[in-house]
Amino acid sequence: MLVDFFLHLKARQLPVSTKELLALLAALEARLVGHSVDDFHLLARTILVKDEALYDRYDRAFGEFFKGIEALPGLDALIPEDWLRLAAQRHLSEEDRAKLEKLGYEKLFEEFKKRLAEQKERHAGGSKWIGTGGTSPYGHGGYHPEGIRIGGDSAGNRTAVKVWEKREYRNLDDGVELGVRNIKVALRRLRRFARQGAETELDLDGTIAGTARNAGWLDLKLRPERHNAIKILLLLDIGGSMDDHIRACEELFSAARAEFKHLEHFYFHNCVYESVWRDNRRRHDERRSTWDLIHTYGPDYKLVFVGDAYMSPYEIARPGGSVEHWNEEPGSLWLERMTATWPRAVWLNPMPEAHWQYSPSIHMLKQLLSDRMFPLTLDGLERAMTSLSR
Amino acid sequence: MKFEGTDTYVTTRDLTLAVNAAVTLERPLLIKGEPGTGKTLLAEEVARALGMPLFQWHIKSTTKAQQGLYEYDAVSRLRDSQLGDPRVEDIAHYIVHGVLWQAFECETPAVVLIDEIDKADIEFPNDLLRELDRMEFHCYELHRTVKARHRPLIIITSNNEKELPDAFLRRCFFHYIRFPDKETMTRIVNVHFPGLKRELLKEALAVFFDLREVPGLKKKPSTSELIDWLKLLLAEDIPPEALRAKEAKDAIPPLHGALLKNEQDVHLFERLAFMARRKS
């Protein structure tokens, strides 16, 4: 059975290895847990799952595999009748309760299990455990069985709804868009990119050690530089429509910070004009001229814009088009100057790619960047990095 | 020998199971969780509860795996040789033992804490794989292998700043400490302030959990901030009424500086409170 469970987890895309299966076997042999399924659920998680982002996936897979566990000898005694009586007492109206009594608890339990199974299928993406309401003999307007406990401590305080069915870790699962979680994966890609620039540097400790061993004769040691030599100039759109994406961008940004030795960042709003700023709290006092950027960070830097490129076309095309100030020259001119300095510049856009076509400003900026605009998803990052290093 | 939490450390079932699995099966235990969820404290408490000595290794961005084994202090030796010190003859004088060496040579089973492993270079965990597997390493200078007398219990913490390599993860047991719910938090606070008035605790926790929900905070207050704040509330003798939810909604809780450590967060929060006041 354990092997089946293991294969089931694998089939559900949990990266479990045989080494870990053996560890779980050893843990069971060592009698770390008794007959409690709850404990087994936790123990197996400790041993098999190494990332809290996968906890929810594990809970779901566990629930599927141990579905009907109530029917297993030893466990079923803990659930049916008492559970239902209690549930009925707490959650049903007088009238509904009477209906239930008529049905008989035996029948009810069968019915209940069916209902539960249905709900499980239906709730796949949405909110869980919401009853159909009204017509169901199981409560008006949908109730939350997770609130129900089997009374008393005698049953080891077993929760009626299993821990794994509570889906407590759902918000830790990797989303589709680049969220806090899969930033990590994104970083792995960034890292690969970063490594390309690795060079050798003087190994000072090695040199000292070597020299000392040599009784004072200088013994130079070199080693590949651990960090990378790639230099990044990051320009981030801030405020306005970007507010929705700010978290994703900040995460990416702070993560990128740790990866790149040379990372310079500046902010702009909507489109780049004659100046940018580094500290958003002092955006009005401490500006840096864009010409200055162009002269300071030469073509050995790679330029990355991050922004939703969502604005009025005037903000790109016209002098004075900016929403915040009077710009003498149009944003498009500034972008042309920048792409002239950094011809491989890329633009990362947190908006879903499917929406781009509806926004003229996105279209314009994409053209200004000769199509090097990519969505802020794993795949998009990958493409952007490839494009940057070409 | 089972870990069940201590009088000063509150655990949940999943955490004790994970610790005991690591103890019994002699596997490193990797602990993740928000800052302030008691990761570092766990190692201390496990060591205390099981009566084992604790060896702590706090990782920085410049920490190298080798430093946990030993370092050859070549510079001292060079200096001694210049000064004609006879000690220079014996290289063993210049081998500085690292945390793992000390734990390996310990007479009794020990606990080793590798704290904040994600601070180090991404190669760091890989560089330790062999040592953690076999609990031995070779000292080339002394031509000898240092082997653990007893496999120590290794507790590793991470704040999730960096991804850890798969090969490393496969060797560890893993536990993610979820941010305590109200009930667990009440138990934690009780451990720190055994005589705390129920009323004050209730109001304080309500304020605390509300504050954690404020959108856009850079750093949500954690357990340690809650405890600092309670300490201040007690010292200043703030009555529970001052925290009461109704008034607190549109007011700023007293001494909130202890909960929000980040200047931007304080600003954000004050602004929100100000807006709420104006609306009502």
Ligand SMILES: Nc1ncnc2c1ncn2[C@@H]1O[C@H](COP(=O)(O)OP(=O)(O)O)[C@@H](O)[C@H]1O
């Ligand atoms: N489970 C707990 N029981 C008792 N105190 C706790 C617990 N969790 C956190 N604390 C308190 O919070 C403080 C911070 O814990 P610490 O171990 O430093 O957190 P982390 O290493 O996860 O950042 C501890 O010193 C302790 O006062």
Ligand SMILES: [Mg+2]
């Ligand atoms: Mg810590």
